[in-house]
Amino acid sequence: MKFDEGKVLLLLSGILTGVVITSFIFSTSFKQTKFITYNEYKNMNNEVNSLKLEIKGLTNDYEILTKKLRKYQRSDNKDKSINDTIKKELDEVKLFYGLTPVKGPGIIVIIDDRHFSLGDNDEDLLMRITHNYDLLSMVNELRNAGAEAIAINGERITANTAITCEGPITMINNRYVVPPFEITAIGNPDAFEYSLSVNESYYNYLKDMRRLKISFKKMDKVIIPEAYVGTSYKDERLK
């Protein structure tokens, strides 16, 4: 048979029409044509018109409600993201202020008084005990070495912490602490080790000049408790 472009096109259009016809017949339900009188037609037409109006109204309502819903969802999302951000910020602030216990790699420095020996004069006496400013200087030194959190005998050092001398005893955060003092700090252990072991460090001053019992231990994991927030802490004068 000779190949004829026109015949092929005719065949294809025939196939297309056949497919459309059959798929249309299959996808729509068969309803026989019904003959109605003019009055019936009028009534039904009225019904159709009222139903169409109803549909129009309902579609309008639907659109308005959908718009509203979308608006609510959008503002809800916004509120949620703001809440989340604020919560995250609060957590961060708590973390850095010291209101949450933290853990991480760090160092433990243990300082103890030198024990009493015969023949010590007053100056020696002062030299061999650990003073509040010793602890303050150690805290400063650790901070300089990049400490992110510090505690002495479980007392978290925060921005509001006072380390004071109360005669025979030291007070941190309005609570008494006694030797041996265990200073825990979180940070880079190697940095701590370096800054403590340089000759000019306060650590070496305590060790060599004051000859206190002082040692440090690098730790893979130290746990630092949250700060004690006593009833004395008030913010009523802060503005």
Next chain:
Amino acid sequence: MIPFIGLLIGIILGIFLKIDIPASYTTYFPVAILAALDSVFGGVRAGIENKFDTEIFISGFFSNIIIAAGLTYLGDRLGVPMYLAAVLVFGSRLFNNFAIIRRLLIEKGRRKVKQREE
């Protein structure tokens, strides 16, 4: 004959393929089908008259379908049953084409009979 064969193949294919037509297009498809049928029979007639032109046939096939569906849509929009125009025109043309095809076929048959007699 070819379009009829095509139609048959298409119908059988349609039975097996079962293509789903969205319910929202049910008003447009009958008119489009009418237009397509009209084009097909117009093609048959032109083929018998030996006046068949591929370009005219194809452009007519698709533009008829598109205009028929478009008119129906416009009618829906305007609230005027415009699809009636398409139904009327394509319907009458279908009958026309059928009549002409019938006449042409009968004449052809008579000629053949005459030739045999001679």
